[in-house]
Amino acid sequence: MRWLTLYLFFYLCAFAQPLGGDTYSIQGTIRNTVTGETIRSALVILTGAPKVPSNDPPVMRILTKSMLSGPNGEFHFNNLPAGRYLCDAQKFDFDSQPASIADFELPQSPPERAINLALIPYGVIRGTVVNQFGEPLEYVLVVVETAAASPRQIGRLRTDHLGRFSLTRVPPDQYFVKVAGRDGGTETAMGIEKDPYRTWDSFAPAYLDGSHERTSAQPIEVNEGSVVQANFQVELQPAFRVRGKLEGFRQGEPVVFQLLQGNERAEPQRAVVDGVTGDFQLVEVLAGTHTLRATQGRTRGETPLTVGEANTTVSSIALTPGVTINGTKSVIGFPTESLKEEGAPRCEIALHESRRREADPGSGPPMPDEFIFQDVFPGEYRAELWCTRGYPISATFGGVDLMANPIITVTSGPQPPIAVTTQRGGGTLKARVTGEADSEGAMLMLVPSFPTLQEPFLKSLSERVAGIVLFEDLAPGEYRLYAMTMPENPAYWNGYPQSLSGGLAIQIEDGKTNEVTVERISQ
């Protein structure tokens, strides 16, 4: 908001001119864009540059007035000199933009000296967590993340003693809500005998529909002003303790333990670690097969863990630092010395931990022709590229062709470099959407039919300009274009078009523009 105010200030200054005379009153009402109801106790701020009479030279004067809207959403400002004004409203559980700002010039506008402002209500996710006996569970960690292929966590909530949690100010989108376990993480103590948590049972992490894996879970949809109920019932089962020792443990640095299963992201497990020796004890571990991961600062270790119906001990976990991976970027059809310039073709590479969608090593420092990944822990990663003004023609990791197989295996020794070659240019696709495909919330997904490091291109119909959805910088080759309605189609949040049919085949050529019309929704 601050930038907006500054902008308004200069904007208004440009219009301020000396002129004489009368004063005016304006009045208005604030409404909820979804329900149409009036909003009381909203803060209304009027900023203006009145035209000050008989000043030579003219004196710049910015005037600010504010009030809270009344019981019927009404507000008014009196004694306003002629001039240009901006009036904006806000309230903590409403999004301010853009219908909440009125721009007018007294006395010519607003008509009848009345302004109508509107605020968009945020969404809310709230719910409860109970056990199989219907008893509320306290201290449960509930995570909310976006349904996109690379999810973003927007909430980490903890249930209260009535089992309640709530997340407010939620922008409209699709989300996964998951009960991730009991909150608390690792306690550091003298010795590990004393259990800081008084529990003997636990439950398996689960999504709202009961699924234990994101790939099979259904997301929820939050709209403007909607209050989504997310009630969980979890099955408490006897849980066990796991003891072990961390090799390479450093005193005074926090440790996080995670129990990994499948491709799920894991939240910190409740544990106690001896702050001197590195001995540890995990509590509330359910019977089953896990991978136990311990992370301390820039070191990490993993060990397989099978827990039966009893407390158990694992062999020690060695904490080892990550490795460094260097890389080079070259561009064909563009001088290397100009790569730093704006407008140069560019591909950015990222490494995603392929199995668990977390801790993506960032690249840096941003040199135009080279990059470096630091602290990459051993494991499997999926390489991904984004390009502008060009497209990738080759990518290798040592002897591995990343275009054919984007999965790389990082070991603990020295690593070969990553080399990416980009071709300047690319083709363009203009897509028009009609018929059943032209529906609210629909998306277009353009999927390369050839091996590449680029993700499918996804565009919302709301990005249309003059009725056209534009895809640019496309590598030449064959693609399929699908139209999807969002919430129903799991292909979107799983990131890959695993089972879509009915797409249009499209051939893209370098430097050329192709036009298509999409009519049908893909199933």
Next chain:
Amino acid sequence: MRTIVAALLTTLTLAAEAQTFRVSGTLVDSETRQPLARAQIKLIEESREWNVITAVDGGFSFDVPQGKYQLEASHHEWGDVYGEPVPGNRSGVAVVTGPDHNTTQLLFRFRRAAAFHGKIVDERGEPLPSATIELFQQTITRGRKHLESLSHAESNDFGEYSYSRLSAGTYYLAATGMPWYQRDLVRVGTTEDSGVRNVPYGMIYFPGSSNPGGATAVVLRPGAEFEADFVLRSASGANLHLRFPESMDGGYKMYAHGPMNAETLVRTCIYNCSGVPAVAPGNYVLYFSNPMGAARIPVSINGDGDVPIEVALKPVPSLAGKVVFSSQTQRPPSPLFVNIEDQHSGKMTTLMIHADGTFSWPGAAIGQVRLHLSGSDGFFTERMSVEGAIVTNGIIDLSGGSNAKVEILASGETGTLNGFIKNEELPAPGALVVLAPSNGTSDPDRYFATHASTDGSYTFTNVPAGEYVLFTVANSDFEYASPQAVRPYLATGKHVRINGRLQ
């Protein structure tokens, strides 16, 4: 010969290990008397513990060697001990097993956690986000009642807050806040704003008083769920303008008067603190402390407008001293510390005692403090003399400018008292046994309390040598270290003399 004795002892120990005794009983809710299933019961001996989960009927059973155990239960991540706990202490009634003791059919009354929840609204009935709700608990620490600030909760966007996992007991609540649009008004800045002012909400003490005298205690039974709602009203606030000597730039902490003379933190400023904006009417105390000096300034606000405050700093108080041992040959086996307990907040500051017996706290906090020795069991303050500060009943007044010089005469001359409490010839487990000095001293370190175990036995260790009175009380809230509370028992109790023995 010595070898033979040792071997014999080993055999005896093994024999004792082989024979087990049953500890069993039922876990019930202390209020409803309903059995509690799926709770974890622990039987704890110094380095070993046994766990069981209660059955549907609340039943539990252990078979353990002869010994003395603590019995604990946890249910819904909340723990409790068997029997009434010693005031201010978590230990309950010990279970003693052996050939002559019946430790079956124990009735474990589990005191569930109590909780508060509520909603904060403004005078228009609108929910108030980010309001602060402070919870005070009346506790017994070191045998005396204190009102301590337990924690602060913050209301969410629905104005809701909650406190959970509370022991049954006596509580006070106070709420305050700032309007949600405060942030946005900062943006409006100092232009000619003629409208909304940054008006604070005055402190409201439950159940709705704007003055601390009207704060009413809430007594929570175990498992209680108490709803405490607040209506906060905006008050036209005053702006305090702080005038520091020279160009000093100091931080402050501002407390409001809370219930029962407790202080409740309402504002803090760390850097560039030239004033306290929008202060609701009420009584406050401003604390300043930095290397240049310290001050404690009471402030009374009655209305709005600008209030200048002269901050006259006095040198930061200091506390230093020396521990001298009454017996030259005797030294504690492990390091000794001086704990400095603030009588108002209960906050503890721990100082290391150096090899030559000296300790020092150069940048002490303003307050009234009491000193305790800790770190090596069996050492206590026999006598204390203080120069450079006023001392009342062992409490040292550290105000700005005072340099307290303390000399502590420490002694390790302590004894042990064992006994049985019997009621009409039967053991009386669970009775609170108090050992109080007969001279009625105000030093809380001379008062002791424990519970009789299941066989009626009790033990006091590390008791300073001297004359004492021994008595039992039924009241678990007994202020056993308060001379006033103890006085009626001095005549009726049993007089004992503890003969000290150097440790």
